[in-house]
Amino acid sequence: MKRIHELATLIGQVSEGEGTHATAIPGLYLSKISTTDAPPHIVDQAVFCVVAQGVKSIMLNDECYRYDSSKYLMIALDLPLLGQIVEATPETPMLGVTIELDFNEISRLIMEANLALLADSHQQRSLFVSPLDDDLLDGLIRMLSLLKKPNQIGVLAPLIRREIFYKLLLSEQSGLLRRMVAKNSQVSRIAAGLEWLKENATRPVRMDELAREVNMGLSTMHAWFKAVTAMSPLQFQKQLRLQKARQMLLAETTDVATVSLRVGYESASQFSREYRRMFGLPPLRDIERLRDAQKRAI
Template sequence: MLESADIIIQKQVELAEILNRFSGTDGVHATAISSLYCIRNSNITEPIYRVHQPALCIIAQGAKEVMLAQESYLYGPSDYLVVSVDLPVSGQIIEASSEAPYLCLRLDFEPNQVIEVLEQSELKTAARGEAQRGLFISHTNASLLDAVIRLMRLLQTPEDIPALAPLVIREILYRILKGPQGDTLQQIALIGSSTYRIVEVIECIKRNYDQPLRIEELAELANMSSSSLHRHFKDVTAMSPLQYQKRLRLQEARRLLLSESTDAADVAFRVGYESPSQFSREYARMFGLPPIGDMKRLRMSPEPHLV
């Protein structure tokens, strides 16, 4: 009988084979399961900036570093990463080659799916405690890998997807909720928890990212004092509400500059800056170069930077 570690390695090899089959070329590939994506890359990359929506990410081959504010999260085939709230992050593939490409799957999910699993299972509901970080890494186990592989195998029989994919996705979420950091994932679904209220604040900032930030209104929305809002918001996102908004603005500005032939000052105003010079300084602080220099670098690079 195979030891547990050997079983996990065997499953990782199988998962890598399926991911390679359904990606084929470098990039992010949508699948017949609407919330499931196959990701492949043959090269180490520069940091890629995006707002990461709630998702499970499992690497079958290679390694990646994710930066949340000043925090670094390294993970590879022995770990899985869960993002439970919308977070502006950067991700950099740090281990990949043409012989052994980076292979990863991303399974997006919604808080209501977590609620359904909690309602349909006998899992003990966590206490509505302090807000917890909206990103965590845990060690992969055989039960989770088995469910993920069964979900990937459904891509081989598309006619089975409508009936079986929702069931397997619920099992995957159940496995995460049973894991060592399951309480953290539960918090996004527990009405009245600090994390749940911070999610509402995040949604408000996202909708109005180009407008002046009014902390008092956000605190009222969360039913917290301004100081409590700052503390809980930082517990979840590793940044203050103002820093979160700034990252949304700068990432959107970068997207606009790369996708449209437009003036940096015009983009600055569109994302909510009143001073183009302040925009340029903060842009350079985040991306390493001012807008014009950054655009030249990105357009010369073969790597996708806005995936």
């Protein structure tokens, strides 16, 4: 417990205030959130996340993954996820650290350490919550301490990041990381399918077309896609469209009907229904809530 308090203190000292902010260390983000009223935020990167204080949850379709200071969250694929602050107050804000996963670096580590590239022995989700151990905590504390010594970041931060990735490769959930970088594994093929769907998010997609793109049989592709992402390819595409629409509405003064067409919907009313189902409010009210949250974070 002493080490996690040390990490929480560090985050409080070096974070830039309310909200989530990039740091001087590439791929490292710090969060300080003082309320549970913040709207659900989008998480769409492969990341390693630790909460040093408070509680967060991540929604993958209808599945909820909750974690606190005793656990870490790892997301191995770029999925359309929604994050929510569960426990936080102005006196004890949620304090978190996020590191982007670099699969090129992870692949090099696997080769250097002579770790086996695992075969697809079983299907599993592409994210998980696991116990946080002292080895990972120690690496995070040393990495955040570099923010107080900016002249050392260029040399030491890449080394500490490699160490953290290496510890993840030795953890109980290392199999997913190893399958991600194994050429032609089913998991890596699904990852390629996700990227293809992102590139074609706004147009109708045939499932046999997607199966050909990832070189999988149609039934095999469906089974692995659902196992890895907890949703079907069409559900994945729908969530991509809704998140893209949310970003467009937040960035532009465009009306809802126009945005719904631009992201691939033929019916604005259907778009509004599905938007509300995903984000909890109709489009314009949700965007108003997001802008209010941004103002409070300034």
